[in-house]
Amino acid sequence: MKIFTLLLALCCFASVVAQENRVTISGKVTDASDGSALPGVSIVEKGTTSGGSSDLNGAFSLSVRPGATLVFSFVGYKPAEIVVGSQTQIDVALLQDVVQLGDIVVVGYGTQEKKDVTGALASLNNREFKDQPTTNVAANLQGKMAGVNITSTSGTPGAALNVSIRGATNPLYVVDGIPMISESNSSLSTSYDLDGNSVGSGQAVSSISDINPNDIESVEVLKDASAAAIYGSRAANGVVLITTKRGKSGKTQFNFNHYSGLQQPTRKIKFMNSQQMIDLVEEARANDLARYNADNSVFGAGFDPSVLTDPLHYSNTGVSTNWVDEVLRVAPISNYEVSANGGNEKTKFYTGGTYFDQSGIVINSAYRRLSARLNLDHQVNDKxxxxxxxxxxxxxxxxxxxxxxxxxxxxxxxxxDPLMPPYDADGNYSDYTLYHTSWLSDNPMKSAQSRA
Structure with missing residues (x-):
């Protein structure tokens, strides 16, 4: 019994000592810039879970250990740590958290922190596609943005790329705040099936292709309805915001960039020569006719070589034309760029010019672009x-x-038909109707000369 009484006395004494070792700290939390009260500020004794928050007037009162460190944190402000020491009254002024430029992204109605709109948009800056030999702005986005799918509908130089944002195609393009007309106005934008029905996905073109990719500072794709709402119904399929480069204060800097290269198919289909084709057709025809004339009383034992002299069947011209080799070629591509930027604290400028020349791997196809840009900014006064x-x-x-x-x-x-020569005896394109190619539209080389 005496031992129990002694233990109880010791516990009570320890409790009294613990209570005596805590002090009450009170104070007020304000905004360092204007002195306004900050309600709801989280105040925690460092190293513990003990704490509280400021009231509507920014006031607080906490019981803490002597010498404790209090951590003050609030959304949009930098956290602050204050050592209590012997103080019982502490007033704290929190500094606003200045966001770094790299954490800012452009949205339809201004700018926001990237972390706050991660699901609503995807963003790329110039560092991620700088000096890449791409011919189209959309090509810089391929494989780099979640929810954004870029596909090519034509290998024609200068052809538009199909941009799909969360399954919706044909987004609205906005360049430096100005909406662009990006729909194709080409008469060749529609292709047709065997029955003559329009199936789309032809040779679409777009004004976006006329923008020099290296003039671009950043690209933001608005995927969320709320982020794109400011543009109305035009933004139903998403919005692509393009911001071009601006001038920077300091000594004028000049840049020159050039690249050249050659384009060619990486792999070609192997074709039969003329004799191999004749042998195959002979065998196929003999097999086919035998089904209808088993005793050979009408057609004979097999293929009749006399049809080789009939121009409406197979004219044995002695040539063996590889038509894919005839219409494809090794094609050059080159790009020349020059730019300058500079200025002072009041006036800044960026200017640049580009000449781009791409020949297509299909004969008689090419795309050339000559463009220039000037961005000028002048700060008249503070407002x-x-x-x-x-x-x-x-x-x-x-x-x-x-x-x-x-x-x-x-x-x-x-x-x-490999038996059909590219040109006739007069140097004109061969007439495809004289050969066994009646399902074709024309001599392939002649088709390549039909421009639009």
Whole structure:
């Protein structure tokens, strides 16, 4: 009994000592910039879970250990740590958290922190596609943005790319705040099936192709309805925000960039020569006719070689034409760029010019672009600034009719008769109707000359 009484006394004494070793700290939390009270600020004794928060007037009162450190944190402000020491009254002024430029992204109605809109948009800056030899702005986005799918509907130089945002195609493009008309106005944008029905996915073109990719500072894709709502119904399929480069204060910097290269198919289909084709047709015809004339009383034992002299069947011309080799080529590509930027604290500028020349691997196809841009910013005073965004582009897209459809150049070349020479005796394109290629639209090389 005496031992129990002694233990109880010791516990009571320890409790009294613990209570005596805690002090009450009170104070107020304000905004360091304007002195306004900050309600709801989290206040925690460092190293413990003990704490509280400030009231509507920014006031607080906590019981803590002497010498404790209090951690003050609030959304949009930098956290602060205060050592209590012997103080009983502590007033704290929190500094606003200045977001770094790299954490800012452009949205339809201004800018926001990237972490707050991660699901609503995808963002790329110039560092992620700098100096890449891409010919189209959309090509820089391939494989780099979640929920954004980029596909090519045509290999024609200068052809538009199909941008799909969460399954919806044809988004709205906004360049430096100005909506662009990006729909294709090409008469070759539609292709047709065997029954003559329109199936789309032809040779679409887009004004976005006229923008020099290296003039771009950043690209943001708005995927969420709320982020794109400011643009109305035009943003139903998503929005692609393009921000071009601006001038920076300091000594004027000049840049020159050039690349050149050659393009060619990485792999070609191997075709039969003329004799191999004749042998195969002879065998096929003999097998087919035997089904209807088992005793050979009408057609004889097999294929009649006399049809080789009939121009409406197979004219044995002695040539063996590989039509794919005839319509494809090794094609050069080159790009020249020059730019300058600079200025002072008041006035900044960026200007650049580009000449791009790409020949297609299909004969008589090419795309050339000449563009220039000037971005000028002037800060009149603390509250007023003016800016000029000026760009001009001239492009020439040399395309061949139906080069991306069932009756196009490549399809014709794949099925053309190797017995048909490219040219006749007079140097003109051979007439395909004189050979066993009546399902084709024309001599493949002649088709390549039909421009649009």
């Amino acid at each position: 007023f600034s003016i800016g000029v965004n000026f760009s001009v582009a001239h492009s020439r897209n040399r395309r061949s009719f139906n080069d991306n459809t069932y009756t196009g150049i490549i399809t014709n070349a794949l099925g053309a």
